[in-house]
Amino acid sequence: MELPLLSFFLLCMFFAAPSCGTYYTPPSVPRLTDLVPNVSIDQYFAKIFGAANIQLMSNGSSLNLTLNKHSGAGLVSRSKYHYGFFSASIKLPSGFTSGVVVAFYLSNADVYTHSHDEIDIELLGHDNRKDWVIQTNMYANGSVKTGREEKFYLWFDPSVKYHDYTIIWNKYHTVFLVDNVPIRELRNSEAFYPSKPMSVFVTIWDGSEWATHGGKYPVDYRYAPYVASFEEMEINGSVSPPIATVPSSSKTNVSSPDTVEGPEFVKLSQQQIDAMDWARRKLMFYSYCKDTSRYKVLPPECK
């Protein structure tokens, strides 16, 4: 028996972990993804790498990204956004996926090399045959020395069907959602908040060095190709003018108003807060705010 599989069985004998195929029914929540229309992936995104591993389908409304031994693949939005609602329905590769990373994220690292912002959803292949982990992370204004990762198991098998992975980012808060269930909220505060326009990235790549148990299980190309499928991409954001043309005096005031300003986007309801508590209680297994071996002094927002 291969080692990863053996450890999977051993783990499952001793813990009734969600990672052993114990799936949960999530609390009911408002379907925010129904409020935002989907966009043409073809029209909204350009290829950035692995063009041979990018397949647009259904007239550009759905997408397959492939990781094989030659390359991963990735797209970047043609516009930059200052705040907005960003969502993708994703079906992840099934089978043995350790080391594989499928990412849906916002970043401006290409423009601000030393003071970039980033809001990440990273789906990490795991060390057993069906499990995936969702990792969320954020950087603001170059805060790369402080990783703010949180990791969760999913309450479903993400390789069977499409599920929605969503980022709401506005001047009130940033929220990560899975199938409309909020799993993490960061309120805007002076100390730490991504505030400059960002592009949207959709990628699949080889994260052998860190993705699965800190790199213990690399990608095994005997199980390639790894194909992630995307549909119902939703973007409704304030399109930012090209950064080079923004006069430096108005850098803090680049944006038009939020496009998604309704009450359902600016504040979580009690029902959503309860759902988020459920997700964090049952499925979160790592938070930087609890990692006292990494941070002798926890970042200020952790109190």
Ligand SMILES: *[C@@H]1O[C@H](CO)[C@@H](O)[C@H](O)[C@H]1NC(C)=O
């Ligand atoms: C929106 O999604 C539906 C269903 O997947 C698809 O038929 C339609 O073409 C999509 N619209 C756009 C603009 O991509």
Ligand SMILES: *[C@@H]1O[C@H](CO)[C@@H](O)[C@H](O)[C@H]1NC(C)=O
């Ligand atoms: C294909 O997509 C383009 C761009 O979204 C749209 O204008 C066109 O109507 C679509 N064609 C069909 C047959 O759906």
Ligand SMILES: *[C@@H]1O[C@H](CO)[C@@H](O)[C@H](O)[C@H]1NC(C)=O
């Ligand atoms: C971002 O960092 C730069 C220095 O790298 C600093 O001058 C600037 O004030 C910071 N901006 C914000 C919004 O914190």
Ligand SMILES: *[C@@H]1O[C@H](CO)[C@@H](O)[C@H](O)[C@H]1NC(C)=O
């Ligand atoms: C896209 O990927 C799915 C697996 O998620 C596969 O079933 C389908 O055949 C692929 N489509 C194309 C056109 O390769």
Ligand SMILES: *[C@@H]1O[C@H](CO)[C@@H](O)[C@H](O)[C@H]1NC(C)=O
């Ligand atoms: C920001 O924009 C608003 C409206 O466009 C304007 O009234 C305000 O003076 C601007 N603030 C700064 C600091 O430029």
Ligand SMILES: *[C@@H]1O[C@H](CO)[C@@H](O)[C@H](O)[C@H]1NC(C)=O
């Ligand atoms: C963005 O959302 C606003 C309000 O929610 C809506 O009026 C607008 O049509 C949306 N735009 C796009 C491109 O989806």
